[in-house]
Amino acid sequence: MATTVVVQQPYIVSHRNPWSSGLCDCCEDMNSCCYAFWCCPCFACSTTGELGESPCLPLLDLFGPGFLAALGFPVCVPPVTLGMRVAVRHKYEIVGSICEDIMVSCCCIWCSWCQMSREIKEHKKPITIMTTQPMVQVVPNISTTTTTHVVRGQPFGIMSPVQMGSPLILTSP
Structure with missing residues:
Protein backbone atom coordinates (compact mmCIF):
# COMPACT_ATOMS: atom_id res chain seq x y z
CA MET A 1 0.00 0.00 0.00
CA ALA A 2 1.49 3.34 -1.07
CA THR A 3 1.50 6.28 1.29
CA THR A 4 1.03 9.78 -0.05
CA VAL A 5 3.02 12.47 1.71
CA VAL A 6 2.13 16.08 1.09
CA VAL A 7 4.83 18.62 1.90
CA GLN A 8 3.62 22.17 2.18
CA GLN A 9 6.23 24.86 1.69
CA PRO A 10 5.85 28.16 3.52
CA TYR A 11 4.40 31.01 1.53
CA ILE A 12 6.75 33.97 1.63
CA VAL A 13 5.19 37.37 1.16
CA SER A 14 7.56 39.91 -0.35
CA HIS A 15 7.20 43.37 1.12
CA ARG A 16 7.93 45.96 -1.57
CA ASN A 17 8.98 49.46 -0.57
CA PRO A 18 8.70 52.80 -2.36
CA TRP A 19 11.78 54.77 -3.37
CA SER A 20 13.29 56.52 -0.33
CA SER A 21 13.08 59.83 -2.22
CA GLY A 22 11.12 61.12 -5.17
CA LEU A 23 12.45 61.46 -8.69
CA CYS A 24 12.67 65.27 -8.46
CA ASP A 25 13.92 65.45 -4.84
CA CYS A 26 17.39 66.57 -5.89
CA CYS A 27 17.47 69.23 -3.16
CA GLU A 28 17.80 66.44 -0.56
CA ASP A 29 21.39 65.90 -1.72
CA MET A 30 22.66 69.05 -3.41
CA ASN A 31 26.24 67.76 -3.78
CA SER A 32 25.08 64.80 -5.85
CA CYS A 33 22.67 66.98 -7.80
CA CYS A 34 25.39 69.46 -8.79
CA TYR A 35 27.82 66.64 -9.58
CA ALA A 36 25.22 64.95 -11.83
CA PHE A 37 24.32 68.23 -13.53
CA TRP A 38 27.87 69.27 -14.37
CA CYS A 39 29.31 65.85 -15.16
CA CYS A 40 26.62 63.21 -15.52
CA PRO A 41 28.91 60.54 -17.05
CA CYS A 42 31.33 60.80 -14.11
CA PHE A 43 28.45 60.79 -11.62
CA ALA A 44 26.89 57.74 -13.29
CA CYS A 45 30.24 55.91 -13.13
CA SER A 46 30.66 56.66 -9.42
CA THR A 47 27.05 55.66 -8.65
CA THR A 48 27.51 52.40 -10.52
CA GLY A 49 30.68 51.75 -8.53
CA GLU A 50 28.81 52.39 -5.26
CA LEU A 51 26.33 49.68 -6.21
CA GLY A 52 29.20 47.25 -6.76
CA GLU A 53 29.15 47.14 -10.55
CA SER A 54 31.92 48.15 -12.94
CA PRO A 55 32.38 51.93 -12.77
CA CYS A 56 33.01 52.08 -16.53
CA LEU A 57 29.64 50.51 -17.38
CA PRO A 58 27.74 53.82 -17.86
CA LEU A 59 30.19 54.85 -20.58
CA LEU A 60 28.35 52.40 -22.82
CA ASP A 61 25.36 54.74 -22.68
CA LEU A 62 27.50 57.40 -24.36
CA PHE A 63 29.05 55.25 -27.05
CA GLY A 64 26.58 52.36 -27.40
CA PRO A 65 23.53 54.17 -28.85
CA GLY A 66 25.71 56.25 -31.20
CA PHE A 67 27.43 53.13 -32.48
CA LEU A 68 24.12 51.30 -32.93
CA ALA A 69 22.60 54.33 -34.70
CA ALA A 70 25.56 54.32 -37.11
CA LEU A 71 24.75 50.68 -37.89
CA GLY A 72 21.10 51.58 -38.56
CA PHE A 73 19.59 50.56 -35.20
CA PRO A 74 18.08 53.65 -33.57
CA VAL A 75 18.15 53.43 -29.78
CA CYS A 76 16.34 55.95 -27.59
CA VAL A 77 16.55 54.09 -24.28
CA PRO A 78 19.95 54.34 -22.56
CA PRO A 79 20.52 50.63 -21.85
CA VAL A 80 22.90 50.94 -18.89
CA THR A 81 20.77 53.56 -17.14
CA LEU A 82 17.72 51.36 -17.57
CA GLY A 83 19.61 48.26 -16.41
CA MET A 84 21.00 50.02 -13.34
CA ARG A 85 17.60 51.40 -12.41
CA VAL A 86 16.06 47.93 -12.63
CA ALA A 87 18.99 46.47 -10.64
CA VAL A 88 18.59 49.05 -7.85
CA ARG A 89 14.84 48.46 -7.79
CA HIS A 90 15.26 44.70 -7.48
CA LYS A 91 18.14 44.82 -5.00
CA TYR A 92 16.27 47.05 -2.56
CA GLU A 93 12.81 45.58 -3.34
CA ILE A 94 11.32 48.83 -4.59
CA VAL A 95 7.85 49.01 -6.10
CA GLY A 96 7.78 49.82 -9.79
CA SER A 97 7.58 48.44 -13.30
CA ILE A 98 9.84 48.16 -16.30
CA CYS A 99 7.60 50.63 -18.18
CA GLU A 100 8.12 53.22 -15.46
CA ASP A 101 11.87 52.56 -15.55
CA ILE A 102 11.96 53.03 -19.34
CA MET A 103 10.06 56.34 -19.14
CA VAL A 104 12.29 57.70 -16.37
CA SER A 105 15.48 56.54 -18.12
CA CYS A 106 14.44 58.14 -21.41
CA CYS A 107 12.91 61.40 -20.18
CA CYS A 108 14.95 62.37 -17.15
CA ILE A 109 18.32 60.63 -17.07
CA TRP A 110 19.92 63.06 -14.58
CA CYS A 111 17.08 62.75 -12.09
CA SER A 112 17.16 58.97 -12.49
CA TRP A 113 20.86 58.76 -11.61
CA CYS A 114 20.38 61.15 -8.67
CA GLN A 115 17.48 59.06 -7.34
CA MET A 116 19.52 55.86 -7.65
CA SER A 117 22.44 57.49 -5.84
CA ARG A 118 20.21 58.67 -2.98
CA GLU A 119 18.69 55.18 -2.69
CA ILE A 120 22.11 53.51 -2.52
CA LYS A 121 23.27 56.00 0.12
CA GLU A 122 20.08 55.45 2.12
CA HIS A 123 20.65 51.69 2.23
CA LYS A 124 24.33 52.06 3.14
CA LYS A 125 23.60 54.13 6.26
CA PRO A 126 24.59 52.32 9.46
CA ILE A 127 21.70 51.08 11.57
CA THR A 128 21.68 51.98 15.25
Whole structure:
Protein backbone atom coordinates (compact mmCIF):
# COMPACT_ATOMS: atom_id res chain seq x y z
CA MET A 1 0.00 0.00 0.00
CA ALA A 2 1.49 3.34 -1.07
CA THR A 3 1.50 6.28 1.29
CA THR A 4 1.03 9.78 -0.05
CA VAL A 5 3.02 12.47 1.71
CA VAL A 6 2.13 16.08 1.09
CA VAL A 7 4.83 18.62 1.90
CA GLN A 8 3.62 22.17 2.18
CA GLN A 9 6.23 24.86 1.69
CA PRO A 10 5.85 28.16 3.52
CA TYR A 11 4.40 31.01 1.53
CA ILE A 12 6.75 33.97 1.63
CA VAL A 13 5.19 37.37 1.16
CA SER A 14 7.56 39.91 -0.35
CA HIS A 15 7.20 43.37 1.12
CA ARG A 16 7.93 45.96 -1.57
CA ASN A 17 8.98 49.46 -0.57
CA PRO A 18 8.70 52.80 -2.36
CA TRP A 19 11.78 54.77 -3.37
CA SER A 20 13.29 56.52 -0.33
CA SER A 21 13.08 59.83 -2.22
CA GLY A 22 11.12 61.12 -5.17
CA LEU A 23 12.45 61.46 -8.69
CA CYS A 24 12.67 65.27 -8.46
CA ASP A 25 13.92 65.45 -4.84
CA CYS A 26 17.39 66.57 -5.89
CA CYS A 27 17.47 69.23 -3.16
CA GLU A 28 17.80 66.44 -0.56
CA ASP A 29 21.39 65.90 -1.72
CA MET A 30 22.66 69.05 -3.41
CA ASN A 31 26.24 67.76 -3.78
CA SER A 32 25.08 64.80 -5.85
CA CYS A 33 22.67 66.98 -7.80
CA CYS A 34 25.39 69.46 -8.79
CA TYR A 35 27.82 66.64 -9.58
CA ALA A 36 25.22 64.95 -11.83
CA PHE A 37 24.32 68.23 -13.53
CA TRP A 38 27.87 69.27 -14.37
CA CYS A 39 29.31 65.85 -15.16
CA CYS A 40 26.62 63.21 -15.52
CA PRO A 41 28.91 60.54 -17.05
CA CYS A 42 31.33 60.80 -14.11
CA PHE A 43 28.45 60.79 -11.62
CA ALA A 44 26.89 57.74 -13.29
CA CYS A 45 30.24 55.91 -13.13
CA SER A 46 30.66 56.66 -9.42
CA THR A 47 27.05 55.66 -8.65
CA THR A 48 27.51 52.40 -10.52
CA GLY A 49 30.68 51.75 -8.53
CA GLU A 50 28.81 52.39 -5.26
CA LEU A 51 26.33 49.68 -6.21
CA GLY A 52 29.20 47.25 -6.76
CA GLU A 53 29.15 47.14 -10.55
CA SER A 54 31.92 48.15 -12.94
CA PRO A 55 32.38 51.93 -12.77
CA CYS A 56 33.01 52.08 -16.53
CA LEU A 57 29.64 50.51 -17.38
CA PRO A 58 27.74 53.82 -17.86
CA LEU A 59 30.19 54.85 -20.58
CA LEU A 60 28.35 52.40 -22.82
CA ASP A 61 25.36 54.74 -22.68
CA LEU A 62 27.50 57.40 -24.36
CA PHE A 63 29.05 55.25 -27.05
CA GLY A 64 26.58 52.36 -27.40
CA PRO A 65 23.53 54.17 -28.85
CA GLY A 66 25.71 56.25 -31.20
CA PHE A 67 27.43 53.13 -32.48
CA LEU A 68 24.12 51.30 -32.93
CA ALA A 69 22.60 54.33 -34.70
CA ALA A 70 25.56 54.32 -37.11
CA LEU A 71 24.75 50.68 -37.89
CA GLY A 72 21.10 51.58 -38.56
CA PHE A 73 19.59 50.56 -35.20
CA PRO A 74 18.08 53.65 -33.57
CA VAL A 75 18.15 53.43 -29.78
CA CYS A 76 16.34 55.95 -27.59
CA VAL A 77 16.55 54.09 -24.28
CA PRO A 78 19.95 54.34 -22.56
CA PRO A 79 20.52 50.63 -21.85
CA VAL A 80 22.90 50.94 -18.89
CA THR A 81 20.77 53.56 -17.14
CA LEU A 82 17.72 51.36 -17.57
CA GLY A 83 19.61 48.26 -16.41
CA MET A 84 21.00 50.02 -13.34
CA ARG A 85 17.60 51.40 -12.41
CA VAL A 86 16.06 47.93 -12.63
CA ALA A 87 18.99 46.47 -10.64
CA VAL A 88 18.59 49.05 -7.85
CA ARG A 89 14.84 48.46 -7.79
CA HIS A 90 15.26 44.70 -7.48
CA LYS A 91 18.14 44.82 -5.00
CA TYR A 92 16.27 47.05 -2.56
CA GLU A 93 12.81 45.58 -3.34
CA ILE A 94 11.32 48.83 -4.59
CA VAL A 95 7.85 49.01 -6.10
CA GLY A 96 7.78 49.82 -9.79
CA SER A 97 7.58 48.44 -13.30
CA ILE A 98 9.84 48.16 -16.30
CA CYS A 99 7.60 50.63 -18.18
CA GLU A 100 8.12 53.22 -15.46
CA ASP A 101 11.87 52.56 -15.55
CA ILE A 102 11.96 53.03 -19.34
CA MET A 103 10.06 56.34 -19.14
CA VAL A 104 12.29 57.70 -16.37
CA SER A 105 15.48 56.54 -18.12
CA CYS A 106 14.44 58.14 -21.41
CA CYS A 107 12.91 61.40 -20.18
CA CYS A 108 14.95 62.37 -17.15
CA ILE A 109 18.32 60.63 -17.07
CA TRP A 110 19.92 63.06 -14.58
CA CYS A 111 17.08 62.75 -12.09
CA SER A 112 17.16 58.97 -12.49
CA TRP A 113 20.86 58.76 -11.61
CA CYS A 114 20.38 61.15 -8.67
CA GLN A 115 17.48 59.06 -7.34
CA MET A 116 19.52 55.86 -7.65
CA SER A 117 22.44 57.49 -5.84
CA ARG A 118 20.21 58.67 -2.98
CA GLU A 119 18.69 55.18 -2.69
CA ILE A 120 22.11 53.51 -2.52
CA LYS A 121 23.27 56.00 0.12
CA GLU A 122 20.08 55.45 2.12
CA HIS A 123 20.65 51.69 2.23
CA LYS A 124 24.33 52.06 3.14
CA LYS A 125 23.60 54.13 6.26
CA PRO A 126 24.59 52.32 9.46
CA ILE A 127 21.70 51.08 11.57
CA THR A 128 21.68 51.98 15.25
CA ILE A 129 19.29 50.11 17.51
CA MET A 130 18.71 51.39 21.01
CA THR A 131 16.70 49.32 23.45
CA THR A 132 16.09 49.45 27.13
CA GLN A 133 15.89 46.51 29.46
CA PRO A 134 12.40 45.08 29.87
CA MET A 135 10.44 45.50 33.06
CA VAL A 136 11.58 42.65 35.26
CA GLN A 137 10.73 41.23 38.62
CA VAL A 138 13.75 41.51 40.90
CA VAL A 139 14.33 38.48 43.10
CA PRO A 140 17.15 39.02 45.59
CA ASN A 141 19.68 36.22 45.76
CA ILE A 142 20.40 35.64 49.44
CA SER A 143 23.67 33.73 48.96
CA THR A 144 25.51 36.41 46.91
CA THR A 145 25.47 40.17 46.45
CA THR A 146 24.16 39.95 42.89
CA THR A 147 20.51 40.03 41.87
CA THR A 148 18.76 37.49 39.64
CA HIS A 149 16.10 38.87 37.26
CA VAL A 150 13.12 36.71 36.38
CA VAL A 151 11.06 37.37 33.26
CA ARG A 152 7.89 35.27 32.83
CA GLY A 153 9.14 32.65 35.25
CA GLN A 154 12.54 32.14 33.60
CA PRO A 155 15.88 33.64 34.70
CA PHE A 156 16.74 36.68 32.60
CA GLY A 157 20.33 36.99 33.72
CA ILE A 158 22.45 37.73 36.72
CA MET A 159 23.50 41.35 37.11
CA SER A 160 24.95 43.39 39.89
CA PRO A 161 22.77 46.22 41.27
CA VAL A 162 25.04 48.75 39.52
CA GLN A 163 24.27 47.24 36.09
CA MET A 164 20.50 47.32 36.57
CA GLY A 165 18.68 50.09 34.74
CA SER A 166 21.47 50.91 32.27
CA PRO A 167 20.29 50.97 28.63
CA LEU A 168 21.51 48.36 26.17
CA ILE A 169 22.87 49.95 22.96
CA LEU A 170 23.49 47.86 19.85
CA THR A 171 25.11 49.18 16.71
CA SER A 172 25.73 47.44 13.43
CA PRO A 173 29.32 47.32 12.13
